[in-house]
Amino acid sequence: MAVENIWIFDVAHPLYTGSSGENICLLGLDSEGNVVELNSHFDDYFFVLKKQGSEKVIGEVVREFPGVMVDEVVRKLFGKDVVLYRVSGDAEVLRRIRDVLRRRLGEENLFEDDIRDTIKYMVDNQVSPCTWYRVNAIDVGVYSGIKIFSLKGLEPLDTDLGYPPLKVLAIDMVVVSKLGEPDPKRDPINYIVLYDGNDYYEYLGDRGDLELIKALNRDFSRLNPNVVVSFAGNSFIWPYLLARGKRLGIGIGLGMGGQEIHQSLYGHFSFFGRINIDLKEYVDDNPIFERKTLEELAGYVGIDYPEKSIDVFGYPLYWERNRDYLINYVKWRVRAIYAVFWELIDQIFGLSSVTGIPPDYVLTASSGRQAEHYIIKMSRKRGELVPKVLGRRARSYPGGLVLTPKKGLHENIAVIDFKSMYPSIIMKYNVSPDTIVKEAGEGVEFFSELGVGVRRDVRGILPDIVENLVRERDEVRRLMRSISRESPMYRILDSKQRILKILANTMYGYMGWLGARWYSFEGASLITFLGRRIIKESIEKARELGLNIVYGDTDSVFIGYDEDKVREFLDWINSSLGMEAKIDKLYRRVLFTEAKKRYAGLTVDDKIDIVGLEYVRRDWCELARALQYRVLKLLLEGASRNRLLDEFRDVVNRVRSGDFSIDEVVIWEQITRDLSEYKANAPHIAVARLLSSRGWRIRKGMFIGYVIVKGEGPLYKRAVHYLDATPEVVDKEYYIKNQLLPVVARVLEPIGVSDKVLFSIAEAVGTGLDRFFR
DNA sequence: TGGGGCCGGGG
DNA sequence: GTGTACGGCCCCA
Numbered sequence: 001m002a003v004e005n006i007w008i009f010d011v012a013h014p015l016y017t018g019s020s021g022e023n024i025c026l027l028g029l030d031s032e033g034n035v036v037e038l039n040s041h042f043d044d045y046f047f048v049l050k051k052q053g054s055e056k057v058i059g060e061v062v063r064e065f066p067g068v069m070v071d072e073v074v075r076k077l078f079g080k081d082v083v084l085y086r087v088s089g090d091a092e093v094l095r096r097i098r099d100v101l102r103r104r105l106g107e108e109n110l111f112e113d114d115i116r117d118t119i120k121y122m123v124d125n126q127v128s129p130c131t132w133y134r135v136n137a138i139d140v141g142v143y144s145g146i147k148i149f150s151l152k153g154l155e156p157l158d159t160d161l162g163y164p165p166l167k168v169l170a171i172d173m174v175v176v177s178k179l180g181e182p183d184p185k186r187d188p189i190n191y192i193v194l195y196d197g198n199d200y201y202e203y204l205g206d207r208g209d210l211e212l213i214k215a216l217n218r219d220f221s222r223l224n225p226n227v228v229v230s231f232a233g234n235s236f237i238w239p240y241l242l243a244r245g246k247r248l249g250i251g252i253g254l255g256m257g258g259q260e261i262h263q264s265l266y267g268h269f270s271f272f273g274r275i276n277i278d279l280k281e282y283v284d285d286n287p288i289f290e291r292k293t294l295e296e297l298a299g300y301v302g303i304d305y306p307e308k309s310i311d312v313f314g315y316p317l318y319w320e321r322n323r324d325y326l327i328n329y330v331k332w333r334v335r336a337i338y339a340v341f342w343e344l345i346d347q348i349f350g351l352s353s354v355t356g357i358p359p360d361y362v363l364t365a366s367s368g369r370q371a372e373h374y375i376i377k378m379s380r381k382r383g384e385l386v387p388k389v390l391g392r393r394a395r396s397y398p399g400g401l402v403l404t405p406k407k408g409l410h411e412n413i414a415v416i417d418f419k420s421m422y423p424s425i426i427m428k429y430n431v432s433p434d435t436i437v438k439e440a441g442e443g444v445e446f447f448s449e450l451g452v453g454v455r456r457d458v459r460g461i462l463p464d465i466v467e468n469l470v471r472e473r474d475e476v477r478r479l480m481r482s483i484s485r486e487s488p489m490y491r492i493l494d495s496k497q498r499i500l501k502i503l504a505n506t507m508y509g510y511m512g513w514l515g516a517r518w519y520s521f522e523g524a525s526l527i528t529f530l531g532r533r534i535i536k537e538s539i540e541k542a543r544e545l546g547l548n549i550v551y552g553d554t555d556s557v558f559i560g561y562d563e564d565k566v567r568e569f570l571d572w573i574n575s576s577l578g579m580e581a582k583i584d585k586l587y588r589r590v591l592f593t594e595a596k597k598r599y600a601g602l603t604v605d606d607k608i609d610i611v612g613l614e615y616v617r618r619d620w621c622e623l624a625r626a627l628q629y630r631v632l633k634l635l636l637e638g639a640s641r642n643r644l645l646d647e648f649r650d651v652v653n654r655v656r657s658g659d660f661s662i663d664e665v666v667i668w669e670q671i672t673r674d675l676s677e678y679k680a681n682a683p684h685i686a687v688a689r690l691l692s693s694r695g696w697r698i699r700k701g702m703f704i705g706y707v708i709v710k711g712e713g714p715l716y717k718r719a720v721h722y723l724d725a726t727p728e729v730v731d732k733e734y735y736i737k738n739q740l741l742p743v744v745a746r747v748l749e750p751i752g753v754s755d756k757v758l759f760s761i762a763e764a765v766g767t768g769l770d771r772f773f774r
Numbered sequence: 775t776g777g778g779g780c781c782g783g784g785g
Numbered sequence: 786g787t788g789t790a791c792g793g794c795c796c797c798a
Contacts (some may be wrong), residue, residue: 055795061787287783368787399789400785421785422788516787524788554785554790570793597784597791613790617782669781680779681796715795 005029005157007164007315008127009275010358011118015041015257016143024152026120027273028133029226030147033165034275035256036138038151038614042121045442046113047075047385050102054455057104058085058120075385077111081457082385084111091117095342097693115376116265122356123377130353132157143259144446145224146273162488163345169197169767170338171226172330173237176316179693181263184243186353186541189591190319191327192216194473195334196223210248213241216441220254227562228254228271229341231294232266232280235699238269268364279340279350281363282699290618291703298336301343306332309550311705312722346495354499371506375518378465387433387517394514397525400554401532403503403539405592405599407750409635410550413601414561416569417584418534420501421555423466424529424579432460433511433520450523451530462511462518466504473500531555541572543670551592551599561586585609589636593750598641602749613742621739623664628743629652636746644753648744655732665730665739666705671698682706691721706735736762 006028014025014037022039030036048054050072059756061069068089087097098113112120127133174191175182188209190499194201201219203212232239238252238261245252251260255274257674264270268278283289287295295305310318310329310735318326352359355370356377362370376386382535418424425431429445435455440446446453454460476497483490508545510516512524535552542549543567548560559566566583573581587609590601598612608629614620615628631647654660675698678685684704692698703721708715718731741762745755 065796367786371787396789402785402790416784509789511787512789513787556785595792612782612784614793616784619781672781678780682780683795685780710790714797742793 001152002137003532004036004135004137004138005132005161006030006154007130007131007132007161007465010360011122011127011129012272013118014148015259016148018149020215022302024118026127026151026154027145027165027529028135029166031161031164033167033226034147035145036147036149037228037273038135038149038154039140039411040151042117043088043090044094044117044120045086046094046098047073047084047111049109049111050083050085053338054085054109055104057428058398061097061100061104062508064100065093068093076383077385077387079384079455079460079686080598084385084483086767089366090200100668108388108390113389114388115386117375118241123380123602126377126380127154128156128353128356128377129358130162130349135540144273146256160489160492162492163349165226167225167339168197168227168229168256169220170229170334170341170343171237172230172333172337173240174315174319174330175240176319180242180318180691181697182743183245183262184240189240189244191330193221193327193330193334194219195338196224196225197338199597200331200334209244210250211501213245213248213250213252217251217253217258223258225274227275227277227341228706229337231278231297231337232371233276233278234268235278235280238276239263240680252476255288260660266361266364266369267575268361270360275359277341277359278363279337279344283346284347285367292701294333294336296339297340300465301340303339303343304334311403311415311723313691313721327418327762346492347499350492350495350499354503355498367506368510368516369503370518371503371510374503375461375465375510378468379461382461382464384434384461387516389515389519392514392519397512397521397528398532399528401552402554402596403552404596405551405558405594406616407592407594409751410560410590411588412556412561412591413550413587414566415585415587416538416559416566416581417571418555419580419582420470420504421531421579422527422532423470423504423526423533426466426507427463427470428578429526430454430456430460430463431511431521431523431530432462432464433518434458435460436526437689438522438524447526449531450526452526452529454526462507462523466507469500469504472771473497531761534579537577538573538581541576542569545569556584558590584760585745586691588639591632591636591747591750592747598746608633608636613746618668621665621667621735621744623651623655623660624739625666628747631744632747640755641751644744644748645757645761648740648758651740652736656734658727658729660730662707662722662725662727662730665707665727665735667707668705670703671702672698673700681714681716683716686716687719687721714717 007609008025008026008028010025012025016312024040024042026038028036032334042122058070062068071086073084075084102110133154136153137151140148140150171194175187175189177187189205189212192203203215205212214770241252254261255271259272261269261271269276283297295309298305349359352362355373357365357373394656431454437444437453440453443455443457445456474494476582480490482492506525511520542559545565548564549557551558570581573579586604587601588604592599602608610616614624631644634644665766671688675688675692683706687706688698706719706729707722707725708718709720710731711718741758744759
């Protein structure tokens with residue numbers, strides 16, 4: 001018997017079960033960094049609702065499949081007790097019996113038959129990945145470099161040991177084709193590079209990529225990494241390698257013991273005994289990244305990036321003409337990928353440990369799935385069945401309230417913000433799929449304007465979960481105060497508290513998501529309804545107090561800062577509404593256009609905030625965005641009208657004289673659907689279609705950069721891919737009138753500068769008449 | 775000239 | 786494949 005500390009990172013089916021009957025395993029690392037496999041036995045199961053007719057069917061089916069166990073049990077479904085048959089047994093038999101029962105009783109009468117055994121094993125035993133456990137196990141031996149144990153018991157460790165020693169390997173790949181998109185049936189891999197923190201391992205496909213893959217397989221076994229990290233591995237590198245291997249008749253044996261990699265849940269790729277991290281998935285659903293590039297991610301974590309990056313559309317040309325530069329660039333990429341992983345390790349492993357999703361696909365899972373996994377984990381403690389997603393139709397409901405701003409420049413404005421408004425509403429009003437009712441009655445708080453009520457006699461699952469998240473976050477933050485800000489543990493805890501906050505904020509959106517197991521249309525509608533009511537009542541009170549309200553959106557109000565009255569206002573919110581609000585920001589000056597969700601301000605600590613305006617939008621060119629920023633900054637800092645106009649005049653002048661680079665005039669737009677689904681002739685779609693005709697596969701999520709060139713007709717006929725354009729062919733007049741002028745007009749109009757003035761400047765600059773308009 | 779398609783960002 | 790509200794461009798009738 002051995003007792004060891006093990007950092008669990010995955011759950012799987014063991015490679016070799018032998019005669020032990022062990023059919024499931026936890027994978028982990030010991031404190032020396034050895035991979036361990038902890039085998040045990042787990043009978044998979046599902047539930048069948050006990051009702052008229054199901055007893056007879058169950059009886060028949062059980063006789064037909066000996067070895068299956070059936071027990072009558074009670075569980076909760078949306079808070080109500082239900083009687084069920086728990087059917088359990090060997091995985092193979094269980095699958096067959098499940099199919100028969102689905103057919104005979106209807107899918108809606110079976111529960112948890114749609115959850116994988118590995119997940120059930122983890123949640124039933126309350127095991128979380130990326131967490132240390134004190135493990136009691138019997139040593140079985142070593143196989144393929146993995147220490148195999150028979151698991152006897154485990155309990156979470158109180159003290160956090162950080163991470164075990166991890167061998168991390170970054171990978172990147174180059175494949176080019178003369179015909180655009182590389183095709184694994186046709187195009188060999190040109191180049192792969194690995195980086196382990198010290199050395200590069202390079203593989204050239206010059207003598208065919210069969211040799212390349214053989215060498216790669218060999219080196220993976222030799223280097224034996226615990227973590228394989230890439231940027232777009234799951235969407236490009238791994239599927240390409242697999243398809244290429246299939247073509248060449250060679251396996252992609254990058255798992256431990258040469259196990260082949262395979263595609264798994266949500267489209268991620270599994271490597272036996274290793275953690276596969278794709279950092280592209282991290283940037284893709286993080287709104288702070290505009291273009292979703294590795295360069296942005298590197299910049300975000302403070303890593304230098306090259307002056308000249310290469311877009312995949314440019315790879316073929318570089319491979320042909322400037323191969324050394326491309327290879328150097330790809331070597332920078334693996335270095336950056338490696339370094340970024342270490343910067344994000346706490347976020348990735350923290351998310352995995354909190355949600356219970358193994359690190360392999362915690363980034364692949366959408367935020368809805370992450371939230372759901374956490375709920376499943378928590379539902380076990382309440383004896384709640386995991387509900388199913390069956391037969392739903394999309395419906396929409398009203399959201400937050402947005403006030404029309406008072407146009408113009410305002411001084412001394414306070415932004416009052418409700419603390420976590422929707423999570424607070426969920427907790428305070430007990431809004432949850434299992435508490436929502438549609439009729440008034442005993443123990444029900446009913447909202448007749450909406451025709452929806454909530455039970456107050458039972459605590460709902462989501463309010464319970466949100467409360468847990470808030471409590472746990474408070475504990476983590478308390479812990480943080482007792483340790484040094486410089487310690488690694490501080491960073492781990494900081495990531496954790498952020499994750500807990502994000503999860504709490506996700507629960508409202510989750511409840512309104514059509515694909516959610518705990519979906520509640522009425523619940524989500526009630527939350528926004530209560531949010532609107534709260535903000536309306538607050539505004540009314542603020543008016544009563546004589547505060548000047550200039551704007552408001554969902555959970556915030558912008559008011560003239562009168563310290564005493566604001567204090568009184570906040571107290572009132574607390575005592576009368578039972579909600580918490582705070583001063584989120586103080587602006588020396590704020591500029592509102594007539595439009596909602598678009599403004600800019602200068603805070604008391606001299607920060608420029610720009611919200612919704614073109615400056616923050618990637619579908620405006622860099623030249624226009626930078627100009628708007630400068631004009632806004634000057635305006636908010638009190639510059640004269642002439643000074644602002646000069647700023648505009650200078651850029652117009654630059655453009656007219658051709659003093660700009662292509663990068664400054666590129667407009668980036670995302671492809672959000674399959675090309676064939678587009679009905680409109682928009683510029684970026686026209687360019688995407690052209691690329692497509694050149695053989696490029698245009699995927700959802702890709703960014704198309706284009707410029708408008710001189711010529712006749714609608715814009716979509718004059719949009720050119722940025723790599724095909726030079727400054728000489730750019731339509732300067734388009735950029736002056738449709739990019740530079742509008743962004744300046746937008747922010748100067750509220751202070752009384754007319755379009756006409758700007759238009760005259762735009763017309764006159766460079767023609768010798770511009771001085772006339774000063 | 776106004777409505778629809780489309781995109782991106784706000785809270 | 787978390788929600789809704791919103792503005793503004795471009796195209797087209």
